[in-house]
Amino acid sequence: MDIYEILFWLLTVMAIGSALGVILSRNPVNSVMFLIMTFFAISGHYILMNAQFLAIVNIIVYAGAIMVLFLFVIMLMNLNADVEPQKGRLVQLAGLIAGGVLFLVVLAALKSAKVQMIEKPSTDIGLITNLGKVLFTKYELPFEISSVLFLSAMIGAIVIGKKEDTHTRENTLQN
Amino acid sequence: MPIQYYLFLSMALFCIGIMGALMRRNAIIIFMCIELMLNAVNLLLVAFSKLYADTATNAGADAQIFVFFIMVVAAAEVAVGLAVIVMMYRKVHSVDINILNRLKH
Numbered sequence: 036m037d038i039y040e041i042l043f044w045l046l047t048v049m050a051i052g053s054a055l056g057v058i059l060s061r062n063p064v065n066s067v068m069f070l071i072m073t074f075f076a077i078s079g080h081y082i083l084m085n086a087q088f089l090a091i092v093n094i095i096v097y098a099g100a101i102m103v104l105f106l107f108v109i110m111l112m113n114l115n116a117d118v119e120p121q122k123g124r125l126v127q128l129a130g131l132i133a134g135g136v137l138f139l140v141v142l143a144a145l146k147s148a149k150v151q152m153i154e155k156p157s158t159d160i161g162l163i164t165n166l167g168k169v170l171f172t173k174y175e176l177p178f179e180i181s182s183v184l185f186l187s188a189m190i191g192a193i194v195i196g197k198k199e200d201t202h203t204r205e206n207t208l209q210n
Numbered sequence: 211m212p213i214q215y216y217l218f219l220s221m222a223l224f225c226i227g228i229m230g231a232l233m234r235r236n237a238i239i240i241f242m243c244i245e246l247m248l249n250a251v252n253l254l255l256v257a258f259s260k261l262y263a264d265t266a267t268n269a270g271a272d273a274q275i276f277v278f279f280i281m282v283v284a285a286a287e288v289a290v291g292l293a294v295i296v297m298m299y300r301k302v303h304s305v306d307i308n309i310l311n312r313l314k315h
Contacts (some may be wrong), residue, residue, distance in 0.1 A: 047219050054223050056245060058230030063238055070242050073223075077253055080216075086259045089252075089277055096281050101245065101288050107236060108292050112299050130232030138225040142218065150212045151261060159261040160270045161256075169271045170278070172281060181282045188286035192293040198300075 042083060050076035063109045067102055074098045084153070086161030216257035223250035235294050237305040241288075248284050252277045 053076065056069035074097045081090035159165055170178060224244060230243035257272030295305060302309050 040211070043215070047215075050219065051226070054226045057242060057246060058226060058239070063236060066239055066242060068254075070246065073246065074249065077249055080253060081256055084256055086256050086260070086274055089256060089274055092278065092281060093249075093252075096285055097245070097249070100287060101285060104288060104292055105238065105242065108296060111296070112305065114236075114238070114305065127233045130229050133232060134225040134229035137228065138221060141221050145214060145217055145221075148214065150214060153211050153213055153216070153257065153260050158260075158264055158265050158270070160259065160263045160265065160268070161274055165268070166271060166274055166278075169268065170275055174275050174279075176281060181279065184282070184286050188289050192289045195290065195293040195297055208233075 040084065044080070046076045046083070050080070063114050064106070067109065068105050071098045071102050074102070079163075084161070085158065088161055088163045088166050103201040213257060213261055216254060220250040220254040220257070223247075223253070234245060235306050235308060237298070237307050237310075240307065241295070245284065245288070252280055279281055
């Protein structure tokens with residue numbers, strides 16, 4: 036058992052354990068912290084597979100930007116008091132069974148598949164020079180379109196989140 | 211490392227996300243579970259890109275670009291979705307999804 040395997044199992048236990056923490060903890064702020072831990076474990080897996088660009092992007096975009104947005108919203112709503120009413124036992128059990136049965140089905144289907152090994156990091160597919168060349172030659176059009184997507188998402192978020200006080204403002208203007 | 215380990219790991223993460231989305235009532239937690247499922251899929255894509263990686267033909271880079279675009283779409287989705295949740299909180303002062311079944315009545 037070399038260092039590669041030890042790191043793999045360590046990161047796997049960390050990912051699954053903190054993913055369970057996301058759905059089991061009562062306090063939403065703790066859920067966010069557990070989810071950040073999961074993202075760090077997944078980034079560790081990316082580094083083990085020598086996908087360094089994706090590991091860094093995962094940490095910057097997910098743990099850095101998206102989860103901070105979640106944390107802002109949770110603290111804005113003052114949800115950190117755990118006042119969330121729980122679903123009934125029956126519904127919770129149904130959710131548990133549905134997820135567990137899906138996992139068991141896939142496990143049984145893939146258990147006897149042919150084993151293919153992933154070699155130790157040797158290729159430089161995931162390095163930024165290589166991915167940048169592919170991104171800006173072969174996938175340049177989707178890259179440009181994604182900027183339009185971001186722009187529309189930004190405008191959409193502002194329009195949705197805007198306060199609807201146009202009526203009150205008109206009333207005060209009339210007065 | 212056999213590819214099955216990565217398959218089982220990402221399937222476990224995906225199923226934990228499904229369980230969370232079905233079990234919780236807080237809209238923000240459900241949203242976080244969707245992010246968890248997206249990340250499980252990303253991990254599997256990277257594992258398969260590593261399996262079929264070939265430096266000469268540059269095979270496997272496509273999957274990693276695909277993961278990059280999934281992250282882009284997820285970021286846009288979170289911005290809009292959280293705006294919707296904040297708007298809903300302003301109207302009904304709760305993020306409980308059981309209050310959101312007004313379309314039923």
